[in-house]
Amino acid sequence: MEEKIKGGISSCLLGNRVRYDGGHKRDRYITDVLAEYFHFVPVCPEVECGLPVPRETMHLEGLPEQPRLVTTKTKVDQTARMQKFCMEKVRELENENLCAFIFKKDSPSSGLHRVKIYGDSGQAQKKGRGLFASAVVRRFPLLPVEEEGRLHDARLRENFLERIYCYNRWHSFLKNGPDYKKLVQFHTRHKLQLMSHSPKHLAKMGRLVAAGKERPREELLAQYEALLMEAMALKATVKKNVNVLHHIMGHFKTFLTADEKRELLEVIDNYARSIVPLVVPLTLVGHYVRKYEVSYLQDQAYLEPHPAELMLRNHV
Numbered sequence: 001m002e003e004k005i006k007g008g009i010s011s012c013l014l015g016n017r018v019r020y021d022g023g024h025k026r027d028r029y030i031t032d033v034l035a036e037y038f039h040f041v042p043v044c045p046e047v048e049c050g051l052p053v054p055r056e057t058m059h060l061e062g063l064p065e066q067p068r069l070v071t072t073k074t075k076v077d078q079t080a081r082m083q084k085f086c087m088e089k090v091r092e093l094e095n096e097n098l099c100a101f102i103f104k105k106d107s108p109s110s111g112l113h114r115v116k117i118y119g120d121s122g123q124a125q126k127k128g129r130g131l132f133a134s135a136v137v138r139r140f141p142l143l144p145v146e147e148e149g150r151l152h153d154a155r156l157r158e159n160f161l162e163r164i165y166c167y168n169r170w171h172s173f174l175k176n177g178p179d180y181k182k183l184v185q186f187h188t189r190h191k192l193q194l195m196s197h198s199p200k201h202l203a204k205m206g207r208l209v210a211a212g213k214e215r216p217r218e219e220l221l222a223q224y225e226a227l228l229m230e231a232m233a234l235k236a237t238v239k240k241n242v243n244v245l246h247h248i249m250g251h252f253k254t255f256l257t258a259d260e261k262r263e264l265l266e267v268i269d270n271y272a273r274s275i276v277p278l279v280v281p282l283t284l285v286g287h288y289v290r291k292y293e294v295s296y297l298q299d300q301a302y303l304e305p306h307p308a309e310l311m312l313r314n315h316v
């Protein structure tokens with residue numbers, strides 16, 4: 001069995017009773033499905049910075065660039081306490097080799113997107129980010145991060161998990177003596193996956209690798225990693241996947257019978273028209289890859305980007 005991937009998570013999402021009211025926010029998809037594949041490192045910034053359970057609720061106040069964390073009724077400013085915790089915690093997390101972080105939405109400490117910030121007039125704008133989530137994103141800018149609420153959207157979920165597994169493969173590559181030859185192999189293996197996210201990045205990364213032999217290793221790897229995660233953060237749309245599927249067909253051209261070609265084109269067209277999900281053309285492609293032993297395709301991460309049991313491509 002493959003080793004579980006390490007991911008940070010807002011503690012209440014695992015069912016831990018750390019919320020202001022003594023409750024939790026267990027997310028069943030996380031605890032019942034993802035937990036099979038992930039080793040979660042729980043963090044509750046509010047409890048770990050020394051606040052009790054239960055406690056007074058808090059919210060963000062001030063400017064989106066520099067919000068303050070303030071208790072809602074008694075108006076105690078907890079910003080300094082939280083920032084001190086954040087500084088120490090992100091330093092501690094550097095040793096955890098995380099490949100993801102799932103945050104609790106809307107929280108003034110843990111929320112990642114559109115957290116409410118109250119201005120002087122008492123009006124709230126949904127433009128903020130929780131203080132701990134901000135600290136994590138600042139310290140680990142390439143780390144795949146998401147909120148639990150958005151994981152219920154099939155496309156966002158598939159994209160997030162694809163990014164995580166790709167980041168995990170990159171980390172394994174770095175751990176195993178990453179020389180130039182291995183970088184070429186890594187890049188070759190990810191070509192179709194990159195094409196499904198961003199053909200522009202694929203071209204740019206191809207040029208980077210081709211000209212990279214004489215460049216200082218650290219510099220080359222850092223640049224490649226930044227482009228890799230930038231590309232993977234762009235969504236793989238139906239149109240981009242159709243382009244990749246046609247590209248894959250090019251590799252079969254000489255092997256497929258006329259009937260097989262017609263069938264595959266028909267299935268790709270059904271996917272393009274959203275009649276069937278991505279898993280359908282990919283299952284047929286997988287069948288031909290095995291039947292005709294097309295070695296270049298056998299090794300492509302695009303065909304197996306994450307465990308099939310997660311069924312992520314059955315819904316996109």
Ligand code: SF4
Binds near residue numbers: 011012013018044046
């Ligand atoms: S949202 Fe964050 S701070 Fe609030 S209870 Fe959950 S983990 Fe703790």
